Amino acid sequence: MKPVDLERHWMEAFAAQEAARADEPARLASARGAAIARFAELGFPARRHEEWKYTNPERIAKPPWRPAAAASVSPAELAALGLPLEAGPHLVFVNGRFEPALSSLDGLEPGVVAGSFRTLLASDPDRLAPHLGVAEPFEDRAFAALAVAFAPDGAFIAVPRDAALAQPLLVVFVGVPAAEPSAAHPRLVALAGPGSRATLIEIYVTAAGDAGGGAQLTNALGEIAVGENAELEHVVLALEARSATHLAHRHGSVARDGRLTSHGISLGAALARHDLVGTLAGAGAACALNGLYVAADGQHVDIRTTVDHRAPHGASRELYKGVLAGKSRGIFNGKVLVRRDAQKTDAQQKNDNLLLSGEAEVDSKPQLEIEADDVRCSHGSTIGQLDADALFYLRARGLDSGEARGLLTRAFTAPITEALPIAALREQVEAEVRARVAAALERAEAA
């Protein structure tokens, strides 16, 4: 298909759903209408576009995706995914639709709203209305517009002023493959009220499903607002199967004296592209972006982050680490933007990459754009291999080559995994990383 045909395919899919949308509230319908019109205007990005230099947008847009239909996942199937659901209240979405039967809000503090777009549109539509469209940083992103146009539902979380949540809140997006390629558009809106404190964990997984092994596209759109003096810890754990493509646009805005700590862990999917924007909107706002991406044979992971300092006395800390094994590809593109009014900004950005094979490839591009004149900013990136002397030292003490590589890789990823908020999650991520790295090293050794 030519790009024009690709766009027509999506427009037709939108039109085909008209009947299904007939009973939707007017505000949602108008947000969708605006989004599909915006998409028609934008079209899919061209490969020559600088933003898409290393990831061919056609690879994401092209398969004849159909909107993912409602699917069911049994409690046993959910349990089999081994997620740390007992860590706190959890909302489960299947193919982008809320599944109350799989969810539990036990232990949630009174006053906290945690539920679906659909429920909220019925009960308190004014609350959600300002967040229905595409957030400002993504106004020119075609895929973000598609998420608004197609998302059947979404997760909505609001933590009231001065509330402190004792347990983390989990939102799990389960993708169920169909026989044909199918696209799901999970959405999330989370608002942390002034002075509140909370931990939010977003997890993306693929269920086995029995309908077939068609490819899946996850086209996620997230909007997070941290209120004045509030503190939010936000984890995204992308664990989807190799049959999946994960595309995400996430925006976190932080008001005066608020703090956002983001942990982005990308381990799954054949192709993953995370577009993360942090906006420090109020004076004294702070954000920390921690990230880990692991790619092995055939995987392609493209991380784009923007930290937008808009107000004075802001602080940002960014550390993204990549582990590339087998024939894999990693891209890190991190921008720190310090606007004219953001005096006294303190921004640090670092990207470190570990190549575990001669066939792995990584492109790292940290960027600083500074318009203010009284700021402290630093950035840097490294690309390296496991230290040969360290490997020999460990082997000379009896550790086999696989153990030694695993141990050194774990040491490399530890600053990110150890910063994760809850023990069960930390252990799960460490185990996943260990298993993926070990499997890739074994395959390399066998070859």
Next chain:
Amino acid sequence: MTRESASERPMLEIHDLHAAARPAAAEPADSSGRADIPILKGIDLVLRAGEVHAIMGPNGSGKSTLANVLAGKPGYEVTSGRVLFEGRDLLAMAPEERAREGIFLAFQYPVEIPGVSNMYFLKQAANAVRAHRGLEELDAMEFLQLAREKMKLVEIPEALMSRAINEGFSGGEKKRNEVLQMAVLDPKLAVLDETDSGLDIDALRIVANGVNSLRSPLRAMLVITHYQRLLEYIVPDRVHVLSDGRIVKSGGRELARELEAKGYAWTRAAGATERGRDGACP
């Protein structure tokens, strides 16, 4: 008597060992003809259980290469000769196999490994070696007990164990950490590569005491040093002088003092006449 008893079988036999350093292969396809650099040019040495041999020699004589070849460090090519450990072909074993079989190299420059706890690493190593010997793995408590007992030997404080391997350790702390690892891993053959280099006299005494406490009729040690001073503390049974990749002179402990007095130039002259005949066998 046709049966050879275990004590008669040497622990380590090195026969006419030639080895070369392989230049770092940045580009494997490089055909510019960068040749391997020959370093060991025919080493003969026999070590029996219970013996401590010292190897002395000037810079560039091949001391560290010998240690590295015995431990299996990548980057060297054995061009001819044989090395038998308890009668088995040592050179065919991977580095970890050698360690598990009971060879321990105390590094001249112990490697700093950020992010890996010293205690965790030592436990992994101890259990890898124990598993190979058919012993049960030690659990956390049992291991802690063993480690604490050995830490006393080399006066290593507990705080050093929770830090990353050798990261930010002083020169003396690094060498003590090597001897601690040796004490915990309980090797049959310990190769100490310039364990005295860079140590002040107090640190040297601590390290030497640790090593001496590990001397045993069942263990052999090969002590490589540039300085005679170490041999005042760790008294060897035999001293070998290495020069230009060959053992040019062997003798008792008094040879070390003679060497200190006359300098290495003396052995080069001596080596010209003795080379290849005196050998290293007692």
